[in-house]
Every structure is written in C-alpha cells, then in structure tokens.
Amino acid sequence: MKAITHSTPTTPTSPATRYRSLLSNRPHPLKSLDSVATIVTCHRGQEICREAQPAEHWYFVISSVVRRYVLRADGRRQIVGLLLPGDFFGFTAGDAYDYTAEAVAEGTVLASYPRRRAEALADSDPSLARELRLVTFEAMSRLQAQLLILGTHHRVGKGGILHSGNGNPAIPRSGERRCTPGLALRYC
Numbered sequence: 094m095k096a097i098t099h100s101t102p103t104t105p106t107s108p109a110t111r112y113r114s115l116l117s118n119r120p121h122p123l124k125s126l127d128s129v130a131t132i133v134t135c136h137r138g139q140e141i142c143r144e145a146q147p148a149e150h151w152y153f154v155i156s157s158v159v160r161r162y163v164l165r166a167d168g169r170r171q172i173v174g175l176l177l178p179g180d181f182f183g184f185t186a187g188d189a190y191d192y193t194a195e196a197v198a199e200g201t202v203l204a205s206y207p208r209r210r211a212e213a214l215a216d217s218d219p220s221l222a223r224e225l226r227l228v229t230f231e232a233m234s235r236l237q238a239q240l241l242i243l244g245t246h247h248r249v250g251k252g253g254i255l256h257s258g259n260g261n262p263a264i265p266r267s268g269e270r271r272c273t274p275g276l277a278l279r280y281c
C-alpha cells in the first residue's frame with residue numbers, strides 16, 4: 094500500500110492544511126522541526142517503516158494509533174508497543190529500523206521528518222539538539238520500563254499487551270505517568 098502524502102495544500106480546507114494546523118497547535122518538544130515535516134495519511138494495516146530497512150524518517154503520531162512489532166523466528170509478530178497521538182517513533186542508533194510500524198486504523202495521520210535534514214538542523218541549533226536528546230531519552234526510559242516489567246511478575250495478555258496482576262495495563266499511555274521510581278515515562 095502507498096501512503097497518501099500531503100505536502101502542498103491546494104485549498105484552505107484540504108486535509109494537508111487541516112492536519113498541518115493540528116500539528117502546529119499540538120504542543121510537542123520538536124516544534125522547530127514542523128517546517129520540514131510532511132503530513133502522511135495511512136490506511137489500516139499499512140506499513141510505515143519496516144524492520145531492517147534504512148531509517149530515513151522520524152515520525153510523530155497526529156491522530157489514531159500505530160502498532161510497533163518485530164517478527165519472531167517462528168514467523169509470528171510480537172507487538173512491542175502501541176503509539177498514540179503525541180508519540181514520536183523511528184529513532185534508531187544505527188541506520189536501519191529495529192521494528193516494523195503499521196497503522197492500526199484507516200486514516201492514521203503522521204508527521205514525517207526526514208532524518209538527515211533533522212539531524213543537520215540539530216547540529217546547527219543547540220536548543221533543538223537538547224529537545225531531541227530529551228525525546229530520545231524519554232523513549233529509552235519507556236523501553237527500560239518495559240524491560241523491567243517483563244522481568245517481574247507481570248504477564249503478557251491477549252494482543253501482547255502487558256498487564257499487572259490486577260488486570261490493568263502495566264505500560265502507561267503517552268502523557269501518563271505511573272509511580273515507577275527514577276523513570277520518566279512519556280514517549281514510546
């Protein structure tokens with residue numbers, strides 16, 4: 094499937110204009126990169142990025158939900174996270190994605206940031222570089238929290254979502270904070 098890319102709006106009420114306005118009005122730490130973002134609308138089940146492919150973009154979820162997963166040796170998918178509006182993803186230490194991400198619902202809207210251009214802007218803007226570090230550190234903290242939960246008495250429920258013993262999801266949603274000492278939990 095091919096994503097619907099909205100780069101140049103044709104009318105004041107075009108989807109690109111509406112979503113760009115939504116992006117500009119939504120507070121997030123990488124606002125200074127919004128000028129280089131491309132608005133992308135995805136179909137249900139559409140791949141956004143694929144494990145082992147070149148990591149050429151970073152993404153910000155504007156609306157709907159994105160599922161991150163890895164393929165296991167036996168061919169099954171292991172869901173490693175759900176990304177909600179306000180979440181960033183696509184950051185990697187290397188040059189390839191570590192997981193596959195796909196749209197959960199029809200009409201999922203993302204801001205796509207070209208990685209090399211964003212890195213060049215961060216190299217020349219210390220404020221942006223600091224914001225970028227904070228976003229990636231928060232993503233690392235969330236992943237560390239997931240690892241800590243996997244190593245304790247939690248179980249994996251239906252759909253691969255982690256639950257505590259009382260049936261509540263153990264991983265907080267974007268913007269929520271749970272009482273986990275020493276961990277800043279916000280972004281996936």
